[in-house]
Amino acid sequence: MENIAGSRPALRWVTNISVILLVLIWLLPTIGLLVSSFRDRDQISASGWWLSAFAVEQNFGVKIAADTATPEGDLFVIKGNVFEETGSEVIRFGGSRSAPTDYAAGETAALTRDRALTVQVNGDFVYTSPAEITRNPTVYFSLASPPDFSLDNYETIMTSSNMDRAFINTLTVTIPATIIPILIAAFAAYALAWMDFAGRGLIIAVVVGLLVVPLQLALVPLLQFHNKIGIGQSFLGIWMAHTGFGLPLAIYLLRNYMVGLPRDIIESAKVDGATDFQVFTKIVLPLSFPALASFAIFQFLWTWNDLLVAKVFLPSNSESWVMTVKIADDLLGSRGGDWGILAAAAFVSIAVPLIVFFTMQRYLVRGLLAGSVK
Amino acid sequence: MSPMMQGIVTVFFGVGGCVAYFWLSNLALDKVFFPPRGPHAGRNINRANVIRPWLFLLPALSALGLYLMYPVVGSFVRSLHNRSGDEFVGFDNYSTMFADPGFQTAFTNNFLWILFVPAASTFFGLLVAQLTDQLKWGNIAKSLIFMPMAISFVGASLIWKFVYANNADVGLINAIRDMFGAGPIDVLQVGFWNNFFLMIILVWIQTGFAMVILSGALRGIPEETVEAAIIDGANPFQVFFKIKVPQIKGTITVVWTTITILVLKVFDIVYTMTGGNFGTDILPSYMMSYMFRDDGRATAVAFVIMLIVLPVMIWNIRQARAEMR
Numbered sequence: 001m002e003n004i005a006g007s008r009p010a011l012r013w014v015t016n017i018s019v020i021l022l023v024l025i026w027l028l029p030t031i032g033l034l035v036s037s038f039r040d041r042d043q044i045s046a047s048g049w050w051l052s053a054f055a056v057e058q059n060f061g062v063k064i065a066a067d068t069a070t071p072e073g074d075l076f077v078i079k080g081n082v083f084e085e086t087g088s089e090v091i092r093f094g095g096s097r098s099a100p101t102d103y104a105a106g107e108t109a110a111l112t113r114d115r116a117l118t119v120q121v122n123g124d125f126v127y128t129s130p131a132e133i134t135r136n137p138t139v140y141f142s143l144a145s146p147p148d149f150s151l152d153n154y155e156t157i158m159t160s161s162n163m164d165r166a167f168i169n170t171l172t173v174t175i176p177a178t179i180i181p182i183l184i185a186a187f188a189a190y191a192l193a194w195m196d197f198a199g200r201g202l203i204i205a206v207v208v209g210l211l212v213v214p215l216q217l218a219l220v221p222l223l224q225f226h227n228k229i230g231i232g233q234s235f236l237g238i239w240m241a242h243t244g245f246g247l248p249l250a251i252y253l254l255r256n257y258m259v260g261l262p263r264d265i266i267e268s269a270k271v272d273g274a275t276d277f278q279v280f281t282k283i284v285l286p287l288s289f290p291a292l293a294s295f296a297i298f299q300f301l302w303t304w305n306d307l308l309v310a311k312v313f314l315p316s317n318s319e320s321w322v323m324t325v326k327i328a329d330d331l332l333g334s335r336g337g338d339w340g341i342l343a344a345a346a347f348v349s350i351a352v353p354l355i356v357f358f359t360m361q362r363y364l365v366r367g368l369l370a371g372s373v374k
Numbered sequence: 375m376s377p378m379m380q381g382i383v384t385v386f387f388g389v390g391g392c393v394a395y396f397w398l399s400n401l402a403l404d405k406v407f408f409p410p411r412g413p414h415a416g417r418n419i420n421r422a423n424v425i426r427p428w429l430f431l432l433p434a435l436s437a438l439g440l441y442l443m444y445p446v447v448g449s450f451v452r453s454l455h456n457r458s459g460d461e462f463v464g465f466d467n468y469s470t471m472f473a474d475p476g477f478q479t480a481f482t483n484n485f486l487w488i489l490f491v492p493a494a495s496t497f498f499g500l501l502v503a504q505l506t507d508q509l510k511w512g513n514i515a516k517s518l519i520f521m522p523m524a525i526s527f528v529g530a531s532l533i534w535k536f537v538y539a540n541n542a543d544v545g546l547i548n549a550i551r552d553m554f555g556a557g558p559i560d561v562l563q564v565g566f567w568n569n570f571f572l573m574i575i576l577v578w579i580q581t582g583f584a585m586v587i588l589s590g591a592l593r594g595i596p597e598e599t600v601e602a603a604i605i606d607g608a609n610p611f612q613v614f615f616k617i618k619v620p621q622i623k624g625t626i627t628v629v630w631t632t633i634t635i636l637v638l639k640v641f642d643i644v645y646t647m648t649g650g651n652f653g654t655d656i657l658p659s660y661m662m663s664y665m666f667r668d669d670g671r672a673t674a675v676a677f678v679i680m681l682i683v684l685p686v687m688i689w690n691i692r693q694a695r696a697e698m699r
Contacts, residue, residue, distance in 0.1 A: 011610065012508075015505050015508055015509065016509065018505060019502070019505050019506055019509060019512075019515050022498075022501075022502060022505075022515075022519065023515050023518050023519060026518060026519045026521075026522070026578065026581075027518055027521075028537075028546070029533045029534055029536065029537050029546075029578070030521070030522075030525075030533055032533070032536050032537065032546065033532065033533045033536055036536065036544075044543075044544060045541065045543060045544070046543060047543055048542075048543050048544065048546075048549050049536075049544075050546075050549075168376075168378055171378070171381070172378055172380065172381035173381075175381055175385055176381055176384045176385045176388055179385055179388070179389055180385075180388045180389060180392060181437075183389060183392045183393070184392060184433045184434050184437065185434060187396055187430040187431070187433070187434070188430060188431050188433075188434035188435070190430060191426075191427040191430035191431050192431075195423075195426065195427040195430070196427075197424065197427040197428070200427075201695070201698065203431070203435070204694065204698070205691050205694060205695060206438075206443075207438070208690050208691050208694040209687050209688075209690065209691045210438060210442045210443070211635075211690065212635045212683050212686055212687045212690060213442050213445075213446065213680070213683070213687075214638055214639050214658075214676065214679045214680055214683055215639055216639070216641075216658055216661055216675070216676040216679055217445045217446055217449045217673075217676045217677070217679070217680050218441060218442065218445035218449075219665065219672070219676070220448075220449060220452055220665075220669050220672055220673045220676070221444065221445045221448030221449055221452060221673075222440075222441065222445060222448075224448075224452075224459075225440075225448075235380055235381070235384070236384070239384060239388070240437075240441075241441065243437055243441075244437045244438065244440060244441025244442060245441060245442070247434055247437055247438055247441075247442075248438065248442065251434060275400070275404060276400075276423075276426055276430075277396070277397075277400040277404075277426075280430075301523075301524055304526070305525070305526030305527065305528075305529070306526075307526070307527065307528055307641075307642045307645070307646075308641055308642065308658075308662075311662075312665065324526050324528040324529075324642075327528050327529075327532065327646075328528050328531075328642070328645060328646045332532075332646065339536065339539075339544055342532060342535075343532075343536070345532075346528075346529050346532040346533065349526065349528070349529055350524070350525045350526065350529040353524040353525065353526070354521070354524050354525070356524070357521065357523070357524035358517070358521075361517060361520070365520075365586050368583070368586055368587055368590075369586070369587065369590045
């Protein structure tokens, strides 16, 4: 099939370029977030992340002391340097708040009341006024600050924002909610794949139907149920909820996989006197590893990334926030404009899924294909 | 007890309990109730085999029943009661809801989402699947486009909040506008179109899913049909649209419906990006605004979502039954 495009070099070029473009469009938003998470807040608001490799122009203002003015001819003159330490370079300057960078370094700015200001690249300035200077004037200037990447945002988010607590909470929700449904589903899938009993077809149909039941339906009745049996909003409740919601997909994927296992192995084991329990634990379970792994990844990603179930089934105090709730309900409100902090928080929350994703991608894809392509 | 400890204890007891249940119940069946020996060995084996499937299925069936089947009924019954659930009000919740302009906006927007997101995701997925199939570095490209699948909707929303940011020094969209001399706008507040800016986020996430499944299907197309078409002089576009696409129509429908169902469940994006303001509400986020406040209204919205899903559910079950035969 390769020769369709291969036969025409022009078409191959078009293909290459369009894929590069698509990949870029897909990646850019995430790269932007990653870069921003390492920049400090002033730099983020001074230049776009796509310019972060270059120096940023930042504005400053320095008050100069009026009492250092000396009369020179018919003018009062203040001389000095805007920098406390040498080494920086002034790019532009100005003498008023409304026009802080109207003049390039070395030019002479004409200010109000016939005053004048000159600032050199090295920071030396000359301020002249025909009348006596009574109030301290301010010199505004901009200079290039070099790119500044640091882990400060991550440090802030992990130490002072309770994100560490949210991280641990997320782990606590995710691990039991991944392991328990797999075990329950594996037994059910085996029964539906290899055991003969009345009503099997009906149960399979119900499982397929339940795949699409909207979660929203379950929220109110189950919260009431949890309250009634005394669990209320708690970790135990969210584990049970995730187990229930994850089961249809788990049973469906695992059954589809187990049905495909060779019949001979299972039948010969039974002829040799193995019970179904032994066949399941000793033969089917080890052979189903790829399917188990793929569902485990799904369930892990789904519980880690969930917002809705956590909002409803976990208590709403900040002690029990998982990361998604922390970001959506807390950080976006209180830190709405603090882009660096937000970016760092987002990256803390997507780091683990991304690692899992890139190391286990093979199984994830296999699981998806087993469930959907016939 | 710290949540971490609590988690470890649960894994231990939960998994241990499950294993113990399956192991002990099977043991009891084989050793105590129907041992496969003695005078009634044959009868006992048969009886054990009748009971065993239900031992295997019991935990799964009870969880499914409690967490997915009971809520369908439970929600409907609840939606016929008032705010606090102590008074039967019939279909009052539904009639006030349908008259509420907020609900009508949410319903229309949801309709737009169902129209746009699955179509766009499937289109881009198919496009990428076809294009990358012919490239040496196709698998790398696929991984990168698939990557958003791993990110939470909240994380994805934050990522796009940067792209849409009002400030030309933060947001890409406004930076590009700035380049052409246009002033900054808040794209999330532009009436009607802001819905599409939110949908783009979900398309960005779901294209990878569509791509993976469709490229699997494309690989499964027998080479002879494609070769025959090439020999007959078909150009690449004809091969794609007239030979390949018709052969994977079934898979395209599966992808389309899967994404449609997801659209009906998703609430995170609207909740994080706009909170349903500026006319961007959809049914799930509209429901969340009544959650904890008015359970009657919340369940009524949930039931409307269920009714929209129903045809897909029936189609799914039919499809599964047809495959099993």
